[in-house]
Amino acid sequence: MAVTRREVRLCNCRESITTGYSGAPVILRHAETPVFNFDTLKRVLESADRTVICRAACQSALTERGGSSSVGEVWQAAQAAGTVICNAAGFEPGCFKERVLLETSPFRLIEALAIAGYAADAREGIIFLPQQGGMPERIQSVIAEAQKEGFLGRNIQNSGFNFNIRVFAGTGGYICREESALRQLMQGSRAEPMPENGEPPIIHTIEALFQAAEIVENGASPERDTRLFSVSGDVLYPGLYEAPYGSTLRELIFRFAGGMADGGRLKAALVGGPGGICAGAPDIDRRLESKDLPPGSGAITVLSQSRCMVDTVQGIAAFFKDESCGLCTPCRVGTKRLHEVLSWWKSGAGDAADLKLVQGLGEVMQDTCGCSVGRSAANIFMTSLGHFYNEYQMHLAQKSCPANVCRPESKEI
Amino acid sequence: MENITVKIDGKSISVPKGSTVLDAARAAGVYIPTLCHMDNLQSIGACRVCLVEIEGSRALQTACTYPADDGMSVRTTTPRVRSARRTVVELMLSAHNQECTTCGRSLNCELQKVARQLGIQQSRFEGEKPGAVIDESTASIVRDSSKCILCRRCVTVCRQVQGVGALSPAKRGFDTVIVPAMKKELADVACVLCGQCVSVCPVNALHEKESITDVWEAIADPGKHVVVQTAPAVRAAIGEEFGMPPGSRVTGKMVAALKAMGFDRVFDTDFTADLTIIEEGTELISRIQGGGTLPMITSCSPGWIKFIEHFYPALLPHLSTCKSPQQMFGALAKTYYAEKMNLRPEDIYVVSIMPCTAKKYECTRAEMESAQGVPDVDAVLTTREAAKMIREVGLDFANLDNQDFDLPLGISTGAAVIFGATGGVMEAALRTVYEILTKETLANIDFTAVRGLEGVKEATVQVGELPVKVAVANGLSNARRLMDKVSSGEADYHFIEIMCCPGGCLGGGGQPIPTTEEIRKARMQAIYEEDASLPIRKSHENPAVKALYDEYLGEPLGHKSHKLLHTSYTPRSQYPETADEEAVSILVE
Known part of the structure; x- marks a missing residue:
């Protein structure tokens, strides 16, 4: 299949975005300065009924994370005067699309959220920004500009549609990608995925919101x-x-x-x-x-090839150990034990029999944790065993690191 | 209500719509282990011990949270389920202080029970254990984080049942701990020391501060005259500690056991419960007739007293100035009884056996010192501690022959026994106030409107010309409902009874574990049976109380009463005064 670099309306950019990401400030190579542009929203409000929009969105393949229904169905089922939330806190190691979209296309974000709000008959949109890299001041100023120009607030563009957006800058951490944890946090509780009663509000990831706006604008098509x-x-x-x-x-x-x-x-x-x-x-x-x-x-x-798999997986285990919310046992203790055991292996402790025990732990974590964060915490470890079982064996049985990253022989436990 | 049919291990069962898989399994008679679950209070899937396999669902699910659905098929004993449950409990054990043989909850520990049921012989997982933080700052409750399995039951019961919210989870992941606000010690926050958290703790992470050693030492000291008083609710529950069914009435056996343990006199808090009714009833009459602060509110329950001091200090004038029966007993033991026996107050050692952890704190309050330099009550044992001591001397409790309380502080009435149940103080007071005011004999002394486990009860009782409006609350979140009404001026009651714990003292934080709704009902029944079985059932007819007034006190609310039997209260803040830096950093995390 030929890959063509096509126009990315998705991000208000003319070309695909390329960024350098190494924890250092992001350098956008092809991104334009954010452009004030609410044409799509204007057209939608002038011409389209919300049922038409929902029906169009039902045709698309776009579903929410883990969701079994399309965006259109989610909007249709929404209760009047509700809330639409954009969860922009999906940051995780190796994933920076949220950050790039927030930086390059804040107006499109506001527009897309307003369109979703219109489709879902909502009165309020909330943008949940992560603690780090969320740029709440910048998003606030973009919201203010949109309000000033009459694209947010009461009776938007004389359409009769009332919709406002506020920013919620949270401290909840990675667990907030789990919707019920995010809702707990927004209610003033500890960010934990608690079972909830009642109809949950609509929560979109930032990418889904952009895609939904595309679909509303141009219709669903497999090509897009x-x-x-x-x-x-x-x-x-x-x-x-x-x-x-x-x-x-x-x-x-x-x-x-x-x-x-x-x-x-x-x-x-x-x-x-x-x-x-x-x-x-x-x-x-x-x-x-x-x-x-x-x-x-x-x-x-x-x-x-210069990377060591045990070292890499230990780093990921550290991430989950730090991000576990602590509510359920297999995640709270499992992530800790997984990290400990990988650290021991790196430093030369442990023996080949451990591998089976830890594999069993990984299986139970995937099978029993209370939310998707916990259930996925052992995924990389478990899948790495398929291709790199020998590398683990070498650390454990021969106390050697083929990539020369760990120094298993130099330490004793 | 609409019913659905669920298959549990192949067995079809019909349950109401809205049931969880756990509800359905119980209805089908299938046992599923749980640790964090509390009926009608908490279903959060935290411990993940109740995992089951649900046909069509990829991952295992927690039975306590998963809604049962029509046609659903659930498996609870597959190898996958058993292996997962075992691994989860092994992980829990790997982070748990496993000093089981010396643990206060040994053989009555839910974690131990679940581990045994799952056939766990070792925890295969090694690694760091959470740091042990032991908080012994209060006189009542000890927190030991090394035992905590983070089930959140204490947090929920404190917040939802008691409306206090003294405990919360702090930090995250493996470092999560259950702590008082701002990571302070329990003594420095608005904790009322009711011990409901202890009562629901599945392990020994929360337990009472024991006084067993002190009491044994006093008994062994030939220079001490050791008297013991037993609260009304204890006799309706202590049998449970010895394998007897809930609701067993064991007053005589309890007295026999205490005598065998070596107490010099075995007395009854019921005696001063009767006295409380005389003092409090007289106070109520004088407030009604003299335009005093109304509604008047009872003051027997020390957890309730601490609660109103912290959360409704403006309402303190509504409290009766009467000391609790425990403290009235202590005061009289060291004065009236001391004089009668020709003993020095400092040579008398007063032990209370209480269904309560807050009583341990109450006896340390500075106001509770009637004879110079000695506390009125020297040591408080919970029902559980008393049972431990009885076990220690090897008594076969269930087969002891009944014995009677000693005289004179062991004589009491049915009105005093019902102090142990919510509504009991109110009923006892009504029996007396009615007869004193109207000078008529009550035709029916059972005021059933104020009985029962309902959170808030109201009644109007015609006393002569006056319709007396009363209200009764048990559990502090219910107390809040009444206090908010009093604060706003909505409440036109004359008299309010409040008991800190659900069900009253029979459900106290010092009672045998477990205490469930069913067990509360059984204990309550035992208490009302005991009342009905007694020859005298009105406090003002207690001959020993009459003698006490004749020989010593003079009259109710008189000078001596005021000195010995009444007290004062202290307004307290509901927020910790300062936040140290570490605490702030935890909040920021």
């Missing part, structure tokens, strides 16, 4: 079914790429991101962030779609 992929790690051009759903890993790494950096050879790619899948070099021609290699958040972290 694209995803944003955050490609990072040992590639020549790390960045955010919009690519057709079902692109292969090879296309993302070699065509979009320019191939491996520094002449390195591909060892593995972590697809879908820290809770995703560890793909090996033989997976290179697999398609990034739910029935093959599910792209999840669209994060693709590319690892060259």
Whole structure:
């Protein structure tokens, strides 16, 4: 399949966005300055009925994360005068689409949320921004500008539609990607995925919101079914790429991101962030779609042969140990134990029999944790065993690290 | 109500719509272990011990949270389920202080029970355990974080049942701890020390501060005359500690056991419960007739007293100035009884056996010192501690022969026994106030309108010309409802009875564990049976109380009464005074 770099209306950009992401400030290579543009909203309010919009959105393949119903169905089922929430706190290691969209396209975000609000017959939109990198002041000023120009507030563009947006800058952490945890936080409680009663409000991820606006504007079409992929790690051009759903890993790494950096050879790619899948070099021609290699958040972290798998997985285990909310036992204690045991393996402790025990722990975590964060915490470890079982064995049985990253022989426990 | 049919392990069962899988399994007689679940109070799927396999669902689900659906098929004993439950409990154990043999909850620990049921012989997981923070700051309750399994029951009961909210989770992930606000110690926050958290704790992370050693030492001291008083609710529950069914009336056996343990005299708090009715009833009459502050509110329950001091200090003038029966007893033991026995107050050691943890705190209050330099009550034992001591001397409690309380502080009436149940103080007061005011004999002394486990009860009783409006609340969130009405001036009651714990003292924080709704009902029945079985059932007919007034006190609300039997209260803040830096940093996290 030929990949063409087509116009990305999705982000108000003329070309695909490429960013460098290494924790340092993001440098946008092709992004324009955010443009004040509410044409789509204006057209929608002038011409379209909310039922028409919902019906159009029902045709699309766009569903919410883990959701079984399309965006259109979600809007249709919404109660009048409700709230539409944009959860922009999806940041995770290797995933930076939220940040790029917030930086480059804040007006489109406001417009897309207003369109969703119109479709769902809502009165209020809330943008939940993460604690770090959320830029609440900037989003506030964009909201203020939209209000001033009459694209938010009462009777927007004389359409009779009342809609306002406020920013909720939270401290909830990674767990807030879990919708019920986010709702708990917004109600003033601790961010934990508690079982809830009653009709939940509509929560969209930032990417889904942009895609929904596209669909409302241009209609659903398989040709326009694209995803944003955050490609990072040992590639020549790390960045955010919009690519057709079902692109292969090879296309993302070699065509979009320019191939491996520094002449390195591909060892593995972590697809879908820290809770995703560890793909090996033989997976290179697999398609990034739910029935093959599910792209999840669209994060693709590319690892060259210079990386150690035990070390990489230990880092991911540290992330989940720190981000566990502490509510349920298998996540609270399981993430801690997983991190501890990987740290021991790195430093040369443990023996081959451990591997089976920890594999069993991983299975139970996937099977029993209370939310998607906990259930995915052992995913990379579990999937890494498929391609890299020998590498674990070498750490455990021979006390050696093939990539020379860990120093198992130098430490004693 | 609409019913649905669910299959549990192949067995079809019809349950009301809205039931959980756990409800359905129980209805089908299928046992599913739980740790964090509390009926009608908490279903949060935190412990994940109740995992089951639901046909068509990819991951395992928690039975306590998963809604049962028509046609659903559930498996509770598959190898996958058993292995997952086992791993979850092993993880829990790997973060738990497993000193089981020396643990206060050994053999009555829910974690131990679940581990045994799942056949766990070792925890395969090793690693760091959470740091042990032991908070012994209060006189009543000890928190031991090394035992805590983070089930959140204490948090929920404190917030929802008691409306206090003294405990919350802080920090995240493996570092999560249950702590008082601002990570202060319990003594420095608005905790009322009711012990409902202790009562629901599945392990020993919360327990009473024990006084067992002190009491044994006093008994062994030949220079001490050790007297013990037993609260009304204890006799309706202590049998449970020895395997007897809830609701067993064991007053005589309890007295026999205490005598065998070596107490010099075994007396009854019921004696001073009768005295309380005389003093409090007289106070009520004088407030009604003299234009005093109304509604008057009872003051027997020390958790309730601490609650109103923290949360409704403006309403303190509504409280009766009467000390609680425990403290009246202590005051009389060290004065009236001391003189009668020709003993020095400091040579008398007063032990109380109470269904309550707050009583441990009450006896340390500065006001509770009637004879110079000695506290009125020296040591308080909960029902559970008393049972431990009885076990320690190896008594076969269930087969002891009944014995009677000693004289004179062991004589009491049915009106005093019902102090142990919510509504009991009110009923006892009505029996007396009615007869004093009208000078008529009550035809029916059972005021059933104020009986029962309902949160707030109201009644109007015609006393001569006057319709007396009364209200009764049990559990502090129910007390809040009444106090908000009093604050706003909506409440036109004359008299309000408030008991801190659900069900009254029979459901106290010092009672045998577990205390469930069913068990509360059984204990309540035992209390009313005991009342009905007694020859004298009105406090003002207690001959020992009459003798006390004749020989010593003079008259109700008289000078001596005022000195010995009445007290004062202290307004307190509901917020900790200062937040230290560490605490603030936790909040920011």
